Amino acid sequence: MAITAAQVNELRKKTGAGMMDCKKALVEADGDMEQAIDILRKKGQKIAAKRGDNEAKEGLVFAEATADGKAGVLLALNCETDFVAKNDDFRAFVESIVKIAVENLPASIEELKGLKYDEKLTIDEKIVEQIGVIGEKLDLSKYEVVRTENVVAYNHPGNQLATLVGLNKSGDTAADAGKQVAMQVAAMNPIALNKDGVDENTIQREIEVGKELAIQEGKPADMAEKIAQGRLAKFFKENTLLSQPFVRDNKLTVEQFLNQSESGLTVTDFKRVALS
Incomplete structure (x- = not known):
């Protein structure tokens, strides 16, 4: 059966496959469009298995x-x-x-x-x-x-990184502040919203590291715990979103920036995905 250019073009539009692949599939399927689509799908399964x-x-x-x-x-x-x-x-x-x-x-x-x-x-x-x-x-x-009440999406140029920020209030002011915080999440990669969101394993690891560093610096063992707690507080400040210095004005925390933008405005959730 002769395969027409129109058939090839139709299959290409349906699947996105290359012209030659479409023609070969149609020839193998004797012009049957649905069978040709299945042939291309099976090809995908074979390639997926090989490249797994x-x-x-x-x-x-x-x-x-x-x-x-x-x-x-x-x-x-x-x-x-x-x-x-x-x-x-x-x-x-x-x-x-x-x-x-x-x-x-x-x-x-x-x-x-x-x-x-x-x-x-x-x-x-x-x-x-x-x-x-x-x-x-x-x-x-x-x-x-x-x-949540108001979700702001931010796509970093190049689409290798994007964030979502959920806010407790809507409106133009909240949306503008949310966009800036979404960019903060992209730049600073916080691990949690606040210290209450940091898992216990991370907290214990930071305390142990803080103790070890204090001892290596020659501090007395009985002071190591206090020093470690101080370092943990710094860790929270640097790594939890609401406590981080706001990137556009590091005299403010993100929490202070939001409240300054609109009284009571805060982040309820955030997500960040980046290609490694």
Whole structure:
């Protein structure tokens, strides 16, 4: 059966596969469009199996808030090479997943992967199909969602880093302050909102390190605990968001900046994803 250019073009639009791959699939399927799509999907599964051990450290990260600002999503889709990450088709594919996530607000990455991408495929299945199209390992490696009164999304130029910040108040003033705090999260990478959010293992590790450093500096053992507690307080100040010096005015903490912007304004949650 002769395969027409129109058939090839239609399959290409449906799958994103290259012209030659589409033609070969259509020839193998004897012109049957649905069978040709399945052939390309199986190709993706074979490539995924072969490239399973490959490292996928490149990719794109996107954050986006819902239209009403009451929620936001943040996700990373990894690939193997910078060449693919900078490709417009790959970017469009990532953005299409973000759109589905914003519309559905799944609670976990597993739920996100199970959502319908189109009439036939889930997001997870579509990623496998795209592995066949692109020829590289793809990995939906990170997904976060924040729901609160006001969510601000920030995408750092280059889309290798993005953040979400949830605030307890809405409005223009809160949104502007939230954008600045979202940039703070991107730059300073806090580990928690405040000291109450730091896990006990991290606290104990910092205390032990502080004691050891004090002893190495020749301080008496009975003073080591007090010195370690002082160092722990400094650790909290440098590594918890609300206690950090505000990057645009280090005379203020982030907490003070927010309250100065609008009385009672604070952060209720934040997320940060960066490609390593």
